Amino acid sequence: MRAAKLVQRLRVNADSMSERLLEKIRNSPTCSDLLHRVPAEEHKRYALDIYRDLVEWLALETDTAIESRYMELGMRRAQQGVPFSQLFWAVCITREYLWEYIQQECLLDEPVEFWGGVGLLRLLNQFFDRALYSALVAYQKAGTGDLAGSHAVFR
Numbered sequence: 001m002r003a004a005k006l007v008q009r010l011r012v013n014a015d016s017m018s019e020r021l022l023e024k025i026r027n028s029p030t031c032s033d034l035l036h037r038v039p040a041e042e043h044k045r046y047a048l049d050i051y052r053d054l055v056e057w058l059a060l061e062t063d064t065a066i067e068s069r070y071m072e073l074g075m076r077r078a079q080q081g082v083p084f085s086q087l088f089w090a091v092c093i094t095r096e097y098l099w100e101y102i103q104q105e106c107l108l109d110e111p112v113e114f115w116g117g118v119g120l121l122r123l124l125n126q127f128f129d130r131a132l133y134s135a136l137v138a139y140q141k142a143g144t145g146d147l148a149g150s151h152a153v154f155r
Contacts (some may be wrong), residue, residue: 018047070131074138133146
């Protein structure tokens with residue numbers, strides 16, 4: 001499976017995917033503080049944005065967008081008093097839901113596409129790892145008030 005196929009599906013289905021994602025997060029007892037401390041409108045925006053960010057990253061593979069968006073998210077959640085563990089878990093739920101979506105849509109159903117699929121799965125993990133790292137850096141810096149020079153470097 002090629003990333004282009006997933007990008008196309010994500011563009012078409014981002015709205016419905018973000019709604020299902022919000023359902024999963026709302027049903028998770030591990031995200032209770034996140035749900036209470038973050039306005040509902042913000043939940044909707046970030047649920048939709050994460051898939052849009054993923055589409056952009058798969059198309060361009062630039063870390064700059066991930067870094068700025070998720071450092072902003074980490075800072076915001078720290079200011080809202082959301083425990084980092086719950087922010088982390090919400091991103092894990094997002095990743096798991098994307099895996100479910102890929103399986104349901106049979107995006108990896110042809111044996112010839114196996115290695116392309118492995119490459120895509122690696123890219124998906126890189127995206128979520130970078131998003132979490134950037135959010136964590138900003139979250140930690142929010143606690144110290146030091147955001148100067150806090151650019152994430154991915155290796």
